[in-house]
Amino acid sequence: MEIDFNKNGDGLVPAIIQDATTKNVLMLGYMNLEAYEKTMATKKVTFYSRSKKRLWTKGEESGNFLNLVDIKNDCDSDTLLVFVNPVGPTCHTGTDTCWAGKNTQSFGFLSELESIIESRKENQNDEKSYVASLFRKGINKVAQKVGEEAVEVVIEAKDDNEELFLNESADLLFHYLILLQAKGYKLSDVVNVLKSRS
CATH class of the missing domain: 1.10.287.1080 (MazG-like)
Structure with a gap:
């Protein structure tokens, strides 16, 4: 999979995190090449923190990991859709999603x-x-x-x-x-x- 990490000039691409089962969007983060490679190697989603200026694996402190299921690249090769099985709430505020929504299965x-x-x-x-x-x-x-x-x-x-x-x-x-x-x-x-x- 070819990912254009240099399209925006900062070496980062958006990574949309989606629950593999419920299909709900849980959060948005950013990955650089190193974060992507670590995610693939460990099967735990790792981002590049723009505020801390370092890699961080979601759940490294809370234990609320995002276990990797699959990653897809968009048509422009500059945005990732990351399918996960979350362990616990995703947002640092304690909610299931970063939009305060419940991560429950919906059948439309x-x-x-x-x-x-x-x-x-x-x-x-x-x-x-x-x-x-x-x-x-x-x-x-x-x-x-x-x-x-x-x-x-x-x-x-x-x-x-x-x-x-x-x-x-x-x-x-x-x-x-x-x-x-x-x-x-x-x-x-x-x-x-x-x-x-x-």
Whole structure:
């Protein structure tokens, strides 16, 4: 990998640090050639500190290392994207990221949907909410709905109507997310089981 450390005239390139699992951006640092080589050799991310004027390995004092997974160079060969498995919080302030964000796994729209389902679970008195009504009826009704939707997916899978198949699949996934929360779990718990099997 060719990295243009001299493009800006200071021998440094930005290094964007991203969690290899959650894909969240954790921090931004700078590397010179020596920091890059040390990172590759030790598999612990090392930067060049512009304030201290020396190399520093993230976690050398706190123990919150950034264990290297992979490094990619951008199209201009002057910015690095560094994939890591962080040990503990990344920011010196004690937060998960340098933007004070939580480094939690997100599944995009499905995570938004989980949040809505969770709010309905917490507010089961909402008479207008279908989800709240399912929670009020209890685990047996929620599980029954998942079973019904699963059967409908199987039926539609055997036919050629793609729209009906996708709609029934969406219904199944939606009700499964409700069942997970009725049992006290989230999608991430299922993903962790799948990861442990891979």
